[in-house]
Amino acid sequence: MNREDVLAKVPFGQFIEGSFVSTADTFQVHDPATGEVLAEVSDAGPMHAKAALDAACWVADDWAATEPRKRAEILRRAYELIVARGDEFATLMTLEMGKPLAEARGEVAYGAEFFRWFSEEACRIEGRWTTAPLGGNRLLTMQQPVGPVYAITPWNFPLAMGTRKIGPALAAGCTVVIKPAKLTPLTMLYLMQTLKDAGVPDGVVNCVTSSNSAAVSKPIMEDPRLRKLTFTGSTEVGRTLLKEAADGVLRTSMELGGNAPFVVLADADVDQAVAGAMPAKFRNNGEACTAANRFYVHESIVEEFTAKLVAEVEKLVVGPGMDQATTLGPLIDDDAVAKVKELVDDAVAKGAKVLTGGAPIDGDGHFFQPTVLADVPRTARLLREEIFGPVAPIVTVDTDDEAIKLANETEFGLMAYVYSRDISRVVTAAERLESGMVAVNTGVVSNPAAPFGGVKQSGLGREGSHEGLEEYLEIKYLGIAL
Template identity: 80%
Template sequence: MDTESLLARVPVGQFIGGRFRPSRDTFAVRNPASGAVIARVGDGDQEDARAALDAACAAGPAWASTEPRHRAEILRRAFELILERGDDFAALMTLEMGKPLAESRGEVAYGAEFFRWFAEETCRVEGRWTTAPSGSNRLLTMKQPVGPVYAITPWNFPLAMGTRKLGPALAAGCTAVIKPAQLTPLTMLYLMATLRDAGVPDGVVNCITSTDSGAVSAPILTDPRLRKLTFTGSTEVGRALLRQAADGVLRTSMELGGNAPFLVLGDADVDAAVAGAMPAKFRNNGEACTAANRFYVHRDRVDEFTSKLVAAVEGLVVGDGMVETTTLGPLIDDAAVAKVTRLVDDAVAKGARVLTGGGAPERPGHFYRPTVLTDVPRDADVLREEIFGPVAPIVTVDGDEEAIALANDSEFGLMAYVYSRDIGRVVRAAERLESGMVAVNTGVVSNPAAPFGGVKASGLGREGSHEGLDEYLETKYLGISLE
């Protein structure tokens, strides 16, 4: 692919009111595989933020009153355009985030699907009509769009995290301002152009790019016209945003950090568990909130699981994601490499053994070798913190009770994985796991038709499925007297 031609076609201004407009300042977007600057993007300020919210508010009444079928047709067209431009979207994601091209293509399909799913849900927003218990009144409920939405997305899934928020917002009749992460803004800017081409009216979706998230968010979050905040990112930032949202009593959806346990019970199919562990841990370079973070493996299975996992990990090809043979790309930046290095060093200092990998290779870019640790002590930081990198720490357990107790010993509760041949055993374990999602005998569970979200410090609300649309709707009740 001619990446220079592609990058030249990607708009780099603030998308406000259906048009891209330049900013006074710009910032660099870098390829994590090389550190090279691939684009300069407008550095938005508070004036841009106010203008974006003004545009969203101005477009709100007309979009809310647009017939559902028409909104659905626009979303369906957006789905089709994303797939038509799939090679462009995939290359942009790999260039600015680093994941292998094959995985970027997978994200194109996954991300586009949110528009198709919510296109189909648009015409299925329902209320109800009932008779009051006294018989004197009729009770009517209706669903209406919550109002203007502010969406903040992370860098690790530059397309899907945006479509997962914009799909239900647009389906519900809401307008939006979206702010992508400064590390990966190009994919979202290209999506804005695609949505415009799909027929989304001016002002219905607006996009702000900035190096100062707090500054540009402040005038939006404090504006009484804003009615909904949706955020995907770290728990630390999510807590800060919740405090800000409290003043305006905003509806919030928070998809925050994870520390997913991966349980291999005593009767598990080891080959299946290893096959599932590879995408659960190493997909997206390990930089996913759903990534398997802690492997709790029954003593009867640990030797076989460990040896087969090491063999599979040693088969990964580390390199620039734009090379088709690459199966593990770079981490996002130097800070990410430093964090993974610190976690592995801490585990080794406390007694863990490195079976493969460990350390950063001598090459340009932000790489870390895919790593398997064993004999990991219970007090190692790698079991407490979200790794966000290609490291698999293995802990031996003696039974289901121990595995579940260790799995639940975390402030997080987003995703968990369980492997067992016994359906009763695995369901009982899944029911007791403190997690919003449980993958049973599979390493990938995300699906636009399923409710995505966590419990405890992993967040509030759900994205995807029918529940994802409800997050953007308010329920209005009418009490109707027939006297």
């Protein structure tokens, strides 16, 4: 769609109590493919954050008391509107984040599905009725909304990270204040307009956009009326937020960093593994917490796997996401390019071989060549740190045990991938991998109907599935004497 026409549909103010509010200050949103300014967006301060939480708290009781079916119907309308406005949402995501337009359309479908899924779950909030073991009393449990929620979303999936939090919160009967990343606020602001059009009551969802996250988060986090924090982002920031949440004993959901191993066992179907490696590594320009970060390939097939992966990587077309031919877009900013370059240079200095790519691309925008590294030494930083870019480092292993041992040598545990033709072998490997999610013979497993989340320092709690709804519910027990 035409860029100007789409941008004209986005309201650039703070979304508070059902209205878009202008502020004296603004900040710029840039196109990572060109560096051009896309928009000047309202820049919130502490008073706007407080006003947003006030709005969420004023209507919290009314929304909690709203019939589940009514909440469900509103979410269903929101789903339908997102689908109907799919071209606009996809264009906005590509413009402000850089992913290829085809992938942005995929995120529209994925992100919208959270509203459809949780519209169905809204009427499935259940309790239990049992007799006490010694008889007499009856034991009744019910689930009730946690209360007002503060949701903080990242820049790499501007729509889906919002719907994955707003959907279950509204289904459970919670109100929300959401803060999108300053690099990609446009998609979220258009989502606010869409929710308003879908009939979400004023104040039930509020959005603050700011160039200073700490300044707007402080008054929200310190307010005793806030009952839950949900955050997707880096482990470093997540640790800080957990410390702040401790003062209010807040319910928390944390979807943090990843360092996903991609394990290819000796009996794997190499063509299938290569086909899975491409989206696992290069989807979303490599900027995903679930991205394959470390490739552990058995020595008997490593040459074949490597040659075929390089051949596929060299087919990628690097360019602006709005170009229909592009299959790999820019990174989000110059800092991202510099970090990827630093990690690649470190690996090469320690002995890794560059088979393709290996460097930034000169010119406008923030581009890095799709890269495959072989003979990567185990001391290389990119085996320990999240790359967040289009780089596939390959390490040769001798046995299943060695592959699993190396895969688990990380503080992270979000996603892992494993390939084998032997069901017993692959299940055994999957059970041993220290990860909240394991993709078996596939490169993509994210699904709104599945619980998304990690172990170790990759986070707390789950998003999606019925487990995602329960993150926004508290259990109340009634002991009833008869």
